Amino acid sequence: MIGWYIFFLFLALLILLSAVGVVVMRHPVYSALSLLFNLCVTAVMYLALMGAPFIAMIQVIVYAGAIVVFFLFVLMLMNLKRGEYEDKMGPWRIVLGIGAFLIFLLQVIALSGKWKGWVHPGSRGVGIGEISRLLFTRYVLPFELVSLLIFVAAVGAVALAKKRL
Amino acid sequence: MGIGVFPYIVLSVLVFLLGALGLMIRRNAIVMFLCLELMLNGVNIMFVALSRRMCSAEGQVIVLFVMAVAAAEAAIGMAVITAFYRVRGGVDVDRAQLMKW
Numbered sequence: 254m255i256g257w258y259i260f261f262l263f264l265a266l267l268i269l270l271s272a273v274g275v276v277v278m279r280h281p282v283y284s285a286l287s288l289l290f291n292l293c294v295t296a297v298m299y300l301a302l303m304g305a306p307f308i309a310m311i312q313v314i315v316y317a318g319a320i321v322v323f324f325l326f327v328l329m330l331m332n333l334k335r336g337e338y339e340d341k342m343g344p345w346r347i348v349l350g351i352g353a354f355l356i357f358l359l360q361v362i363a364l365s366g367k368w369k370g371w372v373h374p375g376s377r378g379v380g381i382g383e384i385s386r387l388l389f390t391r392y393v394l395p396f397e398l399v400s401l402l403i404f405v406a407a408v409g410a411v412a413l414a415k416k417r418l
Numbered sequence: 419m420g421i422g423v424f425p426y427i428v429l430s431v432l433v434f435l436l437g438a439l440g441l442m443i444r445r446n447a448i449v450m451f452l453c454l455e456l457m458l459n460g461v462n463i464m465f466v467a468l469s470r471r472m473c474s475a476e477g478q479v480i481v482l483f484v485m486a487v488a489a490a491e492a493a494i495g496m497a498v499i500t501a502f503y504r505v506r507g508g509v510d511v512d513r514a515q516l517m518k519w
Binding site for chain 2: 257312387409
């Protein structure tokens, strides 16, 4: 019981610190990477504490994988000064490499089936079946409208950003 | 039942407020969009926490809609910023003074 509180406080501290990082980092790329960390820790919280594994997966795929990478692409195209980006990353390379290795190690352990995970026992968990049942019955009209919205947004983005149509 | 719903609501409000603060104090347009995503993330935490509290999946369905709208908003916003950058030569929102008088 007290262990779940400590786990929650740890995750909440990471989320709040990275949120502060998004606001106060001077370089926009560091802000974007801080947001990436924030979204990933939030996904861990959805998965382990709040019983929402499907939302956690979608959070990592859509938010972290698509939207933040999209922001990073636009940052790369725009105002990245060459010097301030390459010099500061030098001494951090080893630390980042070790961190990436530890994440990979955790993935291997989690996939090997030995590790039962830290899923909160009190949360029953809402599976993908229940979500899709709601999505295709009660919320079917908003679902179709969202697909139309994304289509219009894609066309509008091309129309806005293109120099000459 | 584990820990209650109240700590999640506090966390969600704090994340939302940090995003709103960043939206107000930063002048870089791309960082402002990042703070907007932060605010949406805070709202998503609240939705999932209340969905678990009420033992229903509806909050998670709404979270899916929020994510889709966030993707559309990011596409349109980045297109606007690209056009703005082309005209003004920067992403500082203080340069946006076409409608000021």
